[in-house]
Amino acid sequence: MDHLLDNIFWQALSGPHACFATGTDSARRYAPGFSPIVGFPDPRAPDFDALRPFCDLGEHFYCDGWTGPAPAGWRIEAESTMYRMVWNGGAPTADAAPDAVPLRREHAAQAVELAKLTKPGPFGPRTIELGDYFGYFDDKGSLVAMAGERMAAPGLREISGVCVHPDFQGRGLARRLMEKLILRQLQRGETPFLHVMSANDAAHGLYLRMGFADWRETPVRVITLAQAV
Incomplete structure (x- = not known):
């Protein structure tokens, strides 16, 4: 089936x-x-x-x-080619990013600019309207990390738009934002899934370690x- x-x-x-x-x-x-x-x-x-x-x-x-x-x-x-991955881990025990800022329409332009810089996948000025998006801002008010939700089907919710400005990478921001979304989705009775390009070994490895499993390439x-x- x-x-x-x-x-x-x-x-x-x-x-x-x-x-x-x-x-x-x-x-x-x-x-x-x-x-x-x-x-x-x-x-x-x-x-x-x-x-x-x-x-x-x-x-x-x-x-x-x-x-x-x-x-x-x-x-x-x-x-x-890309991997479609589905959550196969347990539920996070707590919100990993309680200080993350919900992204609204007024943040759309900054979200698009960050996506252009980091190329997480197809992204448009209204993409953040498709689900919950959260981000981190620097001291000057610039968006430096974000993650959110894109596609949905009954019982399924995609994590997408995961990106971090090069100057802020290596601090665990992407993982914290993703774990926040995973917890929220599981609490809603949804199974998280995501997409990652097959050539992106670093991201693919991170998602496997987090608890995602390959569904198909x-x-x-x-x-x-x-x-x-």
Whole structure:
């Protein structure tokens, strides 16, 4: 039997996050401003013709689970593989980041800048509206670390946007923020999961040590609409 995690992009876009998405029963995407992610009922046979009316020339989208040549009018900008990991550990005994600041809309610009600098994955100015986000600020009021929630499906919640400014790395900020989110999700009866690029050995190793386990390794691509109808 298929598991929700097997096609989590579609499960989120057609389920709990349908209110943040646009598209049809054959293809959906997060609306402009949110994370540029697309999903299909069968990711191995994506219907890009159905997606096309909801995309603009030059937009870049992340999709997973399919290989082969780009469909007509689209161009593959990048491709790799990533691990989808699911929580397999126990519950943290306490909030590891009680002093973390909840991120609101007024923090969106700083969150985008930190994401541009550290490249945690697809991130947009409205991504922090998809779930709980927490961060740390330096003495000058600049955001230097954050982590939050992105995709959701019944009983599942993704940890995403984990990043730390290079000047503040090595202090355990990312782990503390993640443990805070893990505790909150488990208390809500949700199982945490996340994504990490297969080539990122350091992050993958950290997540394994924290208590995450590999669910599967899946192809991931960045694709752009290169030709209008």
